[in-house]
């Protein structure tokens with residue numbers, strides 16, 4: 001199964017670039033920037049990666065991001081991720097970044113986006129891996145700060161495909177960001193939002209109705225609401241599911257109880273992603289493998305998840321079809337080689 005998953009062409013649609021900052025790189029960048037990390041060693045830091053919930057994780061994730069100061073730091077982090085993604089046969093990824101995490105520390109918006117974007121361009125040239133950027137607003141900050149961030153993004157509009165919503169979910173419903181998402185739509189951005197990770201199914205409804213999203217990030221708690229399940233199935237609204245994240249943040253107690261099986265049975269357009277791979281113990285292929293083993297998924301079902309990732313991405317239709325044909329070709333060849 002591991003071989004099958006490794007070779008499978010796929011897209012990654014739920015990946016926070018700041019969540020790819022692994023301990024080794026964090027220490028290297030901290031040294032370069034003369035920043036003191038609270039932990040004495042890489043192992044000491046890794047031991048802290050034990051989370052009771054989303055907020056526990058976010059505290060460490062924002063602390064880790066404090067080492068990022070220069071364009072080179074953002075470049076290196078993005079480059080390392082894209083190298084790993086390429087090795088795992090990710091052909092396309094749509095990358096979240098959190099500008100407010102950096103601009104509130106005095107790092108310029110341009111420093112952040114230019115470092116990330118240059119690595120994306122270099123990886124496309126060197127590996128042929130394509131990528132797009134999604135700007136996420138921090139939902140535990142106010143809407144005014146999100147609007148300011150949107151304005152800072154406008155000179156870089158050509159580098160950004162969509163805006164999204166992340167950080168602490170409960171108590172920060174999508175409706176809080178209705179105005180900034182309206183502005184983003186007017187500026188021609190697509191929209192996505194984290195919803196139903198720790199928050200209720202109602203937040204998923206809000207993301208659909210108030211934010212007019214093209215995808216729901218996570219969406220687990222949608223399964224509590226039959227009318228919502230019907231709506232997601234009917235509209236084929238993609239859900240970007242992150243199994244190891246859900247396990248590490250205790251959104252599920254065991255992958256065997258993960259709602260993905262039910263989502264598939266209900267004909268939802270589900271995809272597999274890694275969220276914050278440096279913190280959750282696995283990149284995309286480890287996520288595919290863990291959920292495939294826990295739910296006893298067949299090769300056909302896993303192949304369908306990879307096809308879904310291209311269906312749900314922000315490519316034009318003809319490109320989506322080309323990528324889906326690559327998955328079909330892989331499945332056919334794989335089965336023939338087994339005969």
Ligand code: HPA
Nearest residue numbers: 016166167168194275276
């Ligand atoms: N949820 C919300 N915010 C986040 C996450 C997540 O899984 N990862 C990084 N920021």
Ligand code: ZN
Nearest residue numbers: 016166194275
């Ligand atoms: Zn996420």
